[in-house]
Amino acid sequence: MGSGVVIVVAGGCLGLAALLLTVGRGLSEWPFAVTFGALVAIGEMVQFRVDRSRNRAPIATSAALGYAMLRGPSLTVPPDVAQVIAVTAVATLAGILPRAVAGLPWDVVVCCRRVISVACAATVFAAVTPSNLSWNGSWRHALPLALAMLLGVSTAAAVDALVGAGQATERLNRPFPASLRDELVVVARIGMAMAIGGVLLAAGTSVLGLWAPPLVIVPLLLTQFAFRRYASAQRTYRTTVRSMARSTEIAGLSSPGQNARTASLAVAMGNDLGLTPARMEALEYAALLSGVGQLALADPSPGGASLLRTREERQRAAEIGASVIERSGVLDRVAEIVRHSNDSYRQGRASNPDIPLESGIVNVALAYEQLVGEGTGQSPDKAMESIGLGIGAEYDPVVVESLRRVVGRGFRF
Template sequence: MTGQEPALGRLDSGVVITLAGAAVGVTAMILTVRNGLTEWQYALTFGLLVAVGEMVQFRVDRSRNRAPIATSAALGYVLLRPPEVAVPPEIAQAVAVTGVATLVGVLPRVIAGLRWDLVVSSRRVVSVACAAAVFSAVTPPGLYWSGTWQDAVALTGAMLLAVLTAAVVDAFVGAGQTTERYNQPFPAALRDELVIAVRIGLAMGLSGVLLAASTSLIGLWAMPLVVVPLLLTQFAFRRFASAQRTYRTTVRSMARSTEIAGFSSPGQNARTAQLAVALGHDLGLTPSRMEALEYAALLSGVGQLALADPSPGGASLLRTREERRRAAEIGASVIERSGVLDHVAEIVRHSNDPYRQGRANNADIPLESGIVNVALAYEQLVGEGTGQSPAKAMESIGLGIGAEYDPVVVESLRRVIGRGFRF
């Protein structure tokens, strides 16, 4: 096992979310079959759009896939109020169409062996169901876009409330999942989910409102007017995500240079980064700081290439203080030459500073430097081929609290190890 080991007997949050989404979807399908499908042309059109959006989903971050077109289409369908329809889509029908279309869209990805995330799809079904329930509760049956301007204002407010509900529900579910998976404090996980909701969810929600409003006023012919810009936006997101993946691959390749040259043991940099990320989650760092922390941990040994000879087994702790300081400074200078990793370089520059002589007296030194310092020390004590037990390593690191190591980070390490962290 790697990372945080789940507690025995505890049901995985992903399973709970998937079961909840399945229960909501199946219930909606049973009710729809019993009551009959109304306005099939709208159900078919929006359902096809959800399915297509699911087919072209992409990975916008390292944790899960995103399907903005599918989400916008699902929200658009539950917010639909066409004036020529006597009865708008019921909650059950809207949720059932979303669930079936999601499965139809996922199937080609499964057959093709492409990445897909059933948990994210289940989260969408749950959040869309909540949005549909709120919209139905606050919108009178006779309220349509063809009415007065007061009706239009009321409908817009109801739509925005429903979209906000979907975003908040999804954020809370995602925060709970992150807390369970990475042991990140719930408030920090919720903060990160809300940031994502503002950056990406806002665009999806507003697209859903625009899709519903334009289709309600003009009819199904209005859909291309909204879908085409949404496709272009998704294309831009995909390009950005692809660039981020290339960037990450480049950093990992740079990190491996120390292993190839024999200045670090195989996998040492990756293990250090793995532990540093676990500590960052425990301390509630923001996603941008987490990314810089991971890159700094991966590249923390680059400066050793300027030293005359490698340490036995890549154990930089065997170096003198001056050698470690010089290697960190050289490594930071190398990283700075990239022109885009200045914050990472600053973390690496201070990653070998003793706490008492560094961050204890200089608040400008980033906490991430102390995290890398502790993570590197623990990896070299416990990593492959060292033979020390976690308890013995914690005892050794504990002797340096307040002098060599940041007490806050060491306490975080105790929590992370206590929860079953393994390389």
């Protein structure tokens, strides 16, 4: 059973149990439940994909966290943990149904992760907050409530990061510490904005009542807009790089799909080695653009078979490719990787640690693709044997060992 299934089952069971408890006890302060439920549903309906692997719904997350931490004079009875979970689960379902009907992308695993993390935040907040504590204008109450809110959102962030790291480890075959590091970076950037929004919603609504959400929703909408702009820019950037990479295929200097196959293998090895997201992106772009230099050669390799050329010819092509990429003005890191992608390990990175590890990954990925890719006829075992003969001289031992693990897990182009 995959981690995604476990998360969905856990989130679904948690939501169902909370709903049954809430129905049995009765819904308290229903105007607040409806208002925050509507915010969660609207947030789900306008969710978007901030990168290639995860959807984000900042309004939904902030509203759910805010509802979990309501405590003030505007509420006679604050929502208990079960009601918080039930409202979050029902509102989440109400938000994703229109997307499903309209054929828009949605991610049930991410939705269930939110239910689980909000449940943890509500549980911790309720456990550390005395029943008589509320926003009543007293600093003796305000400080403990602020600390309780901080503890609640921190718990939600930690739980979501741990669950996300487990998912990434399973899906991408990344080391767990590297996956957890990346999730915590996301929490520090995007999660912080959502947590602050939740705290503002909780504090404002606790004091001002239902007048507060319309006021607090403005910065949440600005956050949503900023995230969407960032996601759109990333998609445009990626599309542009892929279009540049296809130029060698159009010119007949690489076989159809060769650059994409090289990039997919390079990404698999980068994940195996636990590179950061920024380095992973540069690695993928470098692998996609590794053959661009052939466009300027008088006698390019037919079908991209650069292994048939001499060392000097390959390094010249890499230098030309790096110069072309540098002219974009925004891909300097990618250009540096491409520049050294045909250096031998012994004369390159073994004696110069400033040469990026990513260059060695692209070098090995290129070699393996040309040995195993379409029309070559070599088996993965035979290709690994050929590459193994160059360990320590032509190829970085760390990278070759990573390739063995990736291929051993059943990687196929």
